[in-house]
Amino acid sequence: MIEATSCGGVVIFRGKILLLYKNYKNKYEGWVLPKGTVEEGEEYKETAIREVQEETGVTSSIIKYVGKSQYTFNTPQNTVQKDVHWYLMMSDSYYSKPQREEFFMDSGYYKFHEAYHMLKFANEKQILERAYNEYTDLKRSNLWGNKKYF
Numbered sequence: 374m375i376e377a378t379s380c381g382g383v384v385i386f387r388g389k390i391l392l393l394y395k396n397y398k399n400k401y402e403g404w405v406l407p408k409g410t411v412e413e414g415e416e417y418k419e420t421a422i423r424e425v426q427e428e429t430g431v432t433s434s435i436i437k438y439v440g441k442s443q444y445t446f447n448t449p450q451n452t453v454q455k456d457v458h459w460y461l462m463m464s465d466s467y468y469s470k471p472q473r474e475e476f477f478m479d480s481g482y483y484k485f486h487e488a489y490h491m492l493k494f495a496n497e498k499q500i501l502e503r504a505y506n507e508y509t510d511l512k513r514s515n516l517w518g519n520k521k522y523f
Contacts, residue, residue, distance in 0.1 A: 374445075377455045380420035381408025382462035383504035384433050388512075389482035390501065391469060392491060393428060397476040403493030406501065407431075408457055421460045429480050430470035433462040436511070439504045442496040457496075461504045463518070 383406060384391035396402045409424030411417065418435050425433050439459040446453055471477035483491065485505050492498050511517040 375451050375453045377453050378411045378417075379408045379455060379457045380411060380417045380424065380460070381406050381457055382421045382425045382433060382435070382460045383439060383501055384425055384429075384431060384462045384464050385504075385508055386464045386467060386482055388508075389467075389484055390488040390505070391425075391429060391431060391464065391482055392480065392488055393471055393477045394479035395476050396478045401476075404488075404491040405493060406459075406497050408459075417458045418460065421458070421462065425462065428472045428475060428477060430472075431464045431468065433464045436461045436463055436517075437507060439500060439507060442500055444494075444496060459500045459504065461507050 391407065392404045393407055394404050407425045407428040409420065409428065411420045415423070421435065422433060425431055437460065439461050442457045442459065444455055444457075446455070467482050469480040469482070471480040485501075489498055489501055492501060508517065
């Protein structure tokens with residue numbers, strides 16, 4: 374078994390959540406949150422910001438750590454156990470551009486209930502729910518978008 378670590382973000386702008394649509398040879402198809410592998414010498418926060426930028430073209434900032442999801446998958450050579458560290462993140466526009474080289478065909482910002490039902494994986498739905506609750510708490514306290522909070 375191989376262990377792998379990724380980091381990603383629940384990116385929010387004006388209450389809407391950034392999602393990506395992946396289609397890899399029609400085998401892997403569905404809406405996901407942006408995330409990717411930690412590179413050597415990189416901190417988790419740096420990975421999350423870099424991966425969001427690479428996969429979506431979106432410049433974002435981290436608000437807070439949301440939690441970790443875990444899953445396993447098989448490759449022809451091995452079983453991979455993956456940990457994904459997730460961050461609540463903020464962007465400053467609705468702009469996004471899916472990274473075609475990674476088989477992302479579409480991207481965009483969606484209302485919570487839309488995003489929740491669009492997401493392919495249950496563990497990402499749980500993370501979305503947790504992050505969105507954090508977002509609404511910050512919003513209610515007038516802390517969302519307040520630079521003093523960071």
